[in-house]
Amino acid sequence: MATMGGKETQPHLTEFLKDLYHCSDCGYCAEAVWEERGIDHVCATLRSHSPALSYSGQGYLKLARAWVEGESLPLPALTERVFSCTGCGNCERICPIGLRPMQVNRALRRELSDRGVVPETAAAIRAHVAAEQNPAGAPFGDRYGWRDALPSLTQGEALYLPGCAAAHGRPAEARAVVALLEAAGVGVQLLGDADRCCGAPLRELGMAEDAKRQGGLLEARLAERSYDFLLTSGCECANTFAGVERHRSFVAWLAEALRDRRVRPKAHGDLPRVACLESCQVTQAARAGREDDHQALHDLLTALGVEVIGDTASPYRLCCGAAGGMAAMQPESSRAMARARIREISGAQALVSVDPRCVAQFAAARVAGDPPVYGVAEFITQHFVIAGGEG
Amino acid sequence: MSTPETEAGLVSLGTFVDATLLTDPVDLVPYRRDTSAVAPGRPEAVVRPDNAEAVVEVLRRAHRGRIPVYARGGATMYAGGVNPHAGGIVLDLAGLDRILEIDLDRGIVVCEPGVRFGALLSALRPHGQTIGVVPSTAPTATVGGALSAHALGTGSPQFQSFGDQVAGVEVVLADGQRVKTGSAASPQAGYFQRYCIGPDLTGLFLGADGTLGVVVALALWLHPLPAHRQTNCYGFADAQGVQRCIQEIQRRELVSNIWYAGAYEAATIKTRIAQVFPEKAEGPLPQFALAVDYRGEADRVREDEERIARIAAGSGGAPFPDFNEAYFRRLRTDEIYWYSFAGFFAISRCAILMSSMPTDRLGAFMEVMNRQRQSYPQYPLGAAVVMCRRGLHGGALAFYDEAAQWEGAVAAMEECAQALVEAGCVPYKTGKIWARQVQGFTAYAELLRRIKRELDPRGILSPGDLGLGA
Numbered sequence: 001m002a003t004m005g006g007k008e009t010q011p012h013l014t015e016f017l018k019d020l021y022h023c024s025d026c027g028y029c030a031e032a033v034w035e036e037r038g039i040d041h042v043c044a045t046l047r048s049h050s051p052a053l054s055y056s057g058q059g060y061l062k063l064a065r066a067w068v069e070g071e072s073l074p075l076p077a078l079t080e081r082v083f084s085c086t087g088c089g090n091c092e093r094i095c096p097i098g099l100r101p102m103q104v105n106r107a108l109r110r111e112l113s114d115r116g117v118v119p120e121t122a123a124a125i126r127a128h129v130a131a132e133q134n135p136a137g138a139p140f141g142d143r144y145g146w147r148d149a150l151p152s153l154t155q156g157e158a159l160y161l162p163g164c165a166a167a168h169g170r171p172a173e174a175r176a177v178v179a180l181l182e183a184a185g186v187g188v189q190l191l192g193d194a195d196r197c198c199g200a201p202l203r204e205l206g207m208a209e210d211a212k213r214q215g216g217l218l219e220a221r222l223a224e225r226s227y228d229f230l231l232t233s234g235c236e237c238a239n240t241f242a243g244v245e246r247h248r249s250f251v252a253w254l255a256e257a258l259r260d261r262r263v264r265p266k267a268h269g270d271l272p273r274v275a276c277l278e279s280c281q282v283t284q285a286a287r288a289g290r291e292d293d294h295q296a297l298h299d300l301l302t303a304l305g306v307e308v309i310g311d312t313a314s315p316y317r318l319c320c321g322a323a324g325g326m327a328a329m330q331p332e333s334s335r336a337m338a339r340a341r342i343r344e345i346s347g348a349q350a351l352v353s354v355d356p357r358c359v360a361q362f363a364a365a366r367v368a369g370d371p372p373v374y375g376v377a378e379f380i381t382q383h384f385v386i387a388g389g390e391g
Numbered sequence: 392m393s394t395p396e397t398e399a400g401l402v403s404l405g406t407f408v409d410a411t412l413l414t415d416p417v418d419l420v421p422y423r424r425d426t427s428a429v430a431p432g433r434p435e436a437v438v439r440p441d442n443a444e445a446v447v448e449v450l451r452r453a454h455r456g457r458i459p460v461y462a463r464g465g466a467t468m469y470a471g472g473v474n475p476h477a478g479g480i481v482l483d484l485a486g487l488d489r490i491l492e493i494d495l496d497r498g499i500v501v502c503e504p505g506v507r508f509g510a511l512l513s514a515l516r517p518h519g520q521t522i523g524v525v526p527s528t529a530p531t532a533t534v535g536g537a538l539s540a541h542a543l544g545t546g547s548p549q550f551q552s553f554g555d556q557v558a559g560v561e562v563v564l565a566d567g568q569r570v571k572t573g574s575a576a577s578p579q580a581g582y583f584q585r586y587c588i589g590p591d592l593t594g595l596f597l598g599a600d601g602t603l604g605v606v607v608a609l610a611l612w613l614h615p616l617p618a619h620r621q622t623n624c625y626g627f628a629d630a631q632g633v634q635r636c637i638q639e640i641q642r643r644e645l646v647s648n649i650w651y652a653g654a655y656e657a658a659t660i661k662t663r664i665a666q667v668f669p670e671k672a673e674g675p676l677p678q679f680a681l682a683v684d685y686r687g688e689a690d691r692v693r694e695d696e697e698r699i700a701r702i703a704a705g706s707g708g709a710p711f712p713d714f715n716e717a718y719f720r721r722l723r724t725d726e727i728y729w730y731s732f733a734g735f736f737a738i739s740r741c742a743i744l745m746s747s748m749p750t751d752r753l754g755a756f757m758e759v760m761n762r763q764r765q766s767y768p769q770y771p772l773g774a775a776v777v778m779c780r781r782g783l784h785g786g787a788l789a790f791y792d793e794a795a796q797w798e799g800a801v802a803a804m805e806e807c808a809q810a811l812v813e814a815g816c817v818p819y820k821t822g823k824i825w826a827r828q829v830q831g832f833t834a835y836a837e838l839l840r841r842i843k844r845e846l847d848p849r850g851i852l853s854p855g856d857l858g859l860g861a
Contacts, residue, residue: 032530033513066420073420
């Protein structure tokens, strides 16, 4: 059986030695239950896959340490465990001493990927991104299929990147984003055939070099355009462009446009009671000090008169299973995670998320009786009449 | 190392339907150790049963195949009890996590051993009830682990130890036989009374680290949720003062409204104050502090608080509001300070040695700590004491860098263990870390071995724990 171990070095894991040797096995990242702090079911992977701790943040820390210490571990099992993490980051939020199990998982993926050891499905994602510019392998020609009813958009102050998730998984959200931008009087341009995946799906799989190369392709296409600001729907795309000066997430732009009354939605009919679904990507971005798009969503819906309820009692919401390549690599587990997440929510008449990837995931997992799921732009365009800006 | 007999036994486990069997080496890695500094072991399999019948079947087969079995709960203990030094099976009881019965008339909750304290407290809260002793590792610790390792913590001033709150257990013996203890030995009676029928057989399994049987259900006494909370801290110039104060509180039994009380020495005080009031950390600070968390009816709490304030003053203590603010109102509300012994692990890995002592040995305990500090300056040593209804539990904590200092830290702790016994302290949370000292209590150890031989003739249950069957 193929194994890892022996005298090889693990440069990506070395960065995390402090985490590996400080972990004291408290188990918070695996199976903590603490009502007063709203803690329960922290790890969606552990809950959905197996009771084996090797499918948890605690397990990834232990496996990484064993590997760094030269232990031989069977490769197929190690790879399967490591590529089962959604990367939701709950383990890092809850760790009482600030350790980074999720990042250790990503470092493990990188070590394995550098050795050419990835699950077949992960290799397929890489091939899909190379061939079709999206992780699901949807035909590249469909990327802007949602634009059919819209005019050709090649010039404008806003360059809108729908991202793979909205373009292929939730085209209604991409269409609604453009509608809201236009209602605000913003000129919109799209990359169209020049569009490329930003590389985020490869980064999640630990394929850092591929991700960098892929990101470079998109950067080159962006450099050929002239625009005032860059707008993204996908939260993983937003993380790719974090720190880029002219980049805004769509929800951040929308919140500002509503405040400035550049967009004036007027409700038609009764508004549903909404639970805002948190995206793990947004939570991680907010923890890293970037804009909190969840708060922006909550605030803008409340300002529009929507009753927003908490989506669970717990601050450690289960991951919906869309992230980390799980939807493609382990579709059954991924769907089970989405079902578990939906079951956590009670009292909502509609679910809204800023992340089209989560929206697509929930929509695919819905069964009769579940509330409908919307992207933020979709929700607003469907429940409000949109008037343009003042003056 | 696997023998053919072991392997055959393990293969036979694969036929289970009510248990998850893990044998892939990748899956076994996280089950090698607990929170302690005790050396990890290497299990050959992990079995996670879904019900008590599966536990029976595992033990029957392990007994036949002479396969070591280490019962494991949350693995948050500091003594290495679940570290599988003899290999074999780790019996992961976290899957037995049902609360079987909440009987408000009898004041009893019966649950499986894998129930985590956080889940149990949540289930009892709507009934206005709680349990007596809750360890600081409550979010992940299991009630079965607490029973097997003599948990302590909040509730110890009123109730002493977790075992004092156990009304009876159902245990699976090494050969697979199921037995209920206490009043539940009578099927017509069920759980309500521990001391009845004959000797206290429940006690055999408390603090036994799984060496004599595997507990598959336990009954705990319920208590009303306290209505009021108040905290207070007092500073003392020396150990004698805080010792006198605790002795007087215990002598007058002013403990019925104290949920938690701990004594802390100068280094800990300074660290805690520095975390919240950095500008005050370099100023004059007491050498010892007594921190008291009262819970109960408001008027009774106030009465006790006034009495204890007078006792503290009479023992040379003075109110220490900064420590009260830092310790209770800030730090203990953080996750960190609920995580394994008041957050000490936040600093680094930490080897912890828990001992029990009469209150009049506090000074002797501190002397051992000071000697250890001089002998091992490379492992910063912390000391803290939890007040119990009778006596104290003392924690010796050595902070170390696990990548570079592990072996040295363990050796220092072994030396500390022997010194503590010589100073009149006794092992608590025994596991493997105190194994040598247990065997030093010759007559006690011989009786323990005789009981072990009777209940576990093939020595399959937790070999190495309590120094048995290593």
